Amino acid sequence: MNAPGVRLDDAIGMKHGAGGRAMRALIEQVFAPGLPPMRVEGVGLSAMDDGAALRIGDRFLVLTTDSHVIQPIFFPGGDIGRLAVAGTVNDLAMMGATDALALTFSVIVEEGFPRRDLERIHESVRATCEEAGTTIVTGDTKVMGRGELDGIVLNTTGIGMTDRVVRDCGLRPGDRLLVTGTMGDHGLAVMVHRHGLDLEGDLISDVAPLNDLIRRALEAGRDAVVALKDPTRGGLASALHEMASKSGVGILLEERAVPLSFGVRSAGELLGIDPLHVANEGKAVLGVAPEAAEEVLACLRDHPLGRNAALVGTCLPDHAGKVILDTGFGRRLLTEPEGEPLPRIC
Amino acid sequence: MTDQASAELKFRDPSRARELTRALAHVVRSLGRAPVSVMHVCGSHEQAIAKFGLRAAFPRELDVIMGPGCPVCITDVPEVDEAVVLAKQGVRIATYGDMLRVPGTVESLADTRAKGARVDVVYSVAHAVELARQSTDDVVFFASGFETTAVATAAVLLRDPPSNFSVLSAHKYIPPVMEIVAEMPETRVEGFLAAGHAATITGWGIFEPFVERHRLPVVVAGFEPLDILAGLVSLVDVIREGVPRVVNAYPRCVTREGNRAAQEKLWSVFRPVGGRWRGIAHVPNGNLRLKDEWGHFDARKRFDIDLSSLWDHAPATLTQECICGDIMAGISSPSDCRLFGIECVPEKPVGACMVSSEGTCKIWHQYGGHPDRMGVLA
Secondary structure, three states, X not given: OOOOXXXXXXXXXXXXXXXXXXXXXXXXXXXXXXXXXXXXXXXOHHHOOOOEEEEEOOXXXXXXXXXXXXXXXXXXXXXXXXHHHHHHHHHHHOOOOOOEEEEEEEEEEEOOOOHHHHHHHHHHHXXXXXXXXXXXXXXXXXXXXXXXXXXXXXXXXXXXEEOOOOOOOOOOOOOXXXXXXXXXXXXXXXXXXXXXXXXXXXOOOOOOOOHHHHHHHHHHHHHHEEEEEXXXXXXXXXXXXXXXXXXXXXXXXXXHHOOOOHHHHHHHHHHOOXXXXXXXXXXXXXXXXXXXXXXXHHHHHOOHHHOOOEEEEEEEOOOOOOEEEEOOOOEEEOOOOOOOOOOOOO | OHHHHHOOXXXXXXXXXXXXXXXXXXXXXHOOOOOEEEEEOOHHHHHHHHHXXXXXXXXXXXXXXXXOOOOOOOOOHHHHHHHHHHHHOOOEEEEOHHHHHOOOOOXXXXXXXXXXXXXXXXXOHHHHHHHHHOOOOOEEEEEEEOHHHHHHHHHHHHOOOOOOEEEEEEEEOHHHHHHHHHHOOOOOOOXXXXXHHHHHHHOHHHHHHHHHHHOOOEEEEXXXXXXXXXXXXXXXXXXXXXOOOEEEOOOOOOOOOOOHHHHHHHHHHEEEEEEEEOOXXXXXXXXXXXXXXXXXXXXHHHOOOOHXXXXXXXXXXXXXHOOHHHHHOOOOOHHHOOOEOOOEEOOEOOOHHXXXXXXXXXXXXXXXXXXXXXXXXX
């Protein structure tokens, strides 16, 4: 993935961790250069996919890692522990490895952090592992001085096996795009909670392990499922841009087909935040060959985590790397968010 | 998804939008010439046009120009400087979030705050009064906005605020700037789309003398996609008829007289005075300042604001290339600006239009710029 024209600043800004173009530029310009080549065939760092895949015999070992910082640690619908497990399980699933063999769990915690909160996080980690059919097999613990860290940082690494690696760059003109449910729930729930905005409506994070849902979809669609991505930071807009750009296709997104909960829609309008720009932690985007799209959609909708799944877009042969939004009134380009969106304060 | 369907807004019905789009193309083409140029004078109109992708649906012969409709963007440099100097003098400033990053001669309020000054972001003038009540220190509300927000400021002053509260008014009054734009020699504007929310206060009758003087039609329009499309159909229709008049295309909110009680409040506290709008011109009666009898709540009277301390600094070089003024006057588009999206981005704005959520450049940046109509529609 190249991010042409993005010049790296001299110092790291918040946007470099926000999952968008700035972060990809940082990886390309600082982290990736000069690394020794991969020792086996597969998908490596330069692909900047959801994880790596290494060929072992006729199968692939999928490996992914993720660090988690979130304020507040406990939020409506989840907490940092559930996020850490689901996030890594989902990254494995997005490469096609829906069976998460095992996870590692590292914690860096600030001196003075309440033991009660740690226990609460652990219980959530345990329950989410159970839900995802995986467990933690090794880990690491560090404590830093008061004020040297904001509460707690978690890191999880996951491994899984797959016969077929599904990439985020596999879209072809004509392929249909599906989302597995409503968009923007996690980002808006956390934002509203964090800013103490007193809004009516049930804004609840969607954080959940998706491996079972994706397994069913892959069983139903087989080779017709050509691309997978979870629209986390930067939301659906970022995920689609990345997929379009890596695949060399344009994407036409039907805004009115994108499922949004009433609470997300209202909060988005009120705060001036586009729900397509904020994170999801329990949703996936699937690129599916047109002839199999309806069947995969029906299969997703049969699953409790995919009840609101919808067909939302189509890949175009031209406009490579661009996402065109059909609003129902007209069309415009959907922009890729830079940095964390902030609520309008005016 | 069912709640989504039930929440479907009446003024966001795409099938009615398509009918209006067809009607708009028909009436524009019946004029038999191009371009037909109209101007809106409201950031919220541009926001809705961009968000819903309406420009791609406008007929190619119709040029909808963005006018000076963002109160934050037209806040002049010396007004920002006054707030910056007050903050540097140790006075606590409360203002809307967008005002924080508007560039002054040397720095913005955000810069001043980063150096330790006390600058609070508030959601409303009432919130600023609350800050004053909780403290014995002086709190100055740096007030921006058109007549709609000025009414809120007036209402607060009329309700006996604490004596440590005062107002640094950068409030602006929209009707006079329409005169300026209409009289600009290079103007191509054949009619105005007036802002619905401002007209709820002033009433649509206020535009009648304007129409009389300039022989240009005015249509008052709301902010939903159908409101804007219907307003444009109506505006081009009046242009075609050739008899300029005022049309109220937002009758569910706007009356001829407007909100009398709000007008009384507005004019009992404020008086219109001439002043510069950033990048535009000196606008006679374009600024709203506190009347003399409200002098005890006027930060300009209460404090000695020494602007000269800032004036030795030369403006930054990039600022000199900024064309915000031309953009707000409707002469240029953000795409004509060399800095747009390159040196001037929302995180590091050069001009005020990239600061505010109602600024044309910020809106274009957020919504992917001027759609390449043919390309995007193909």
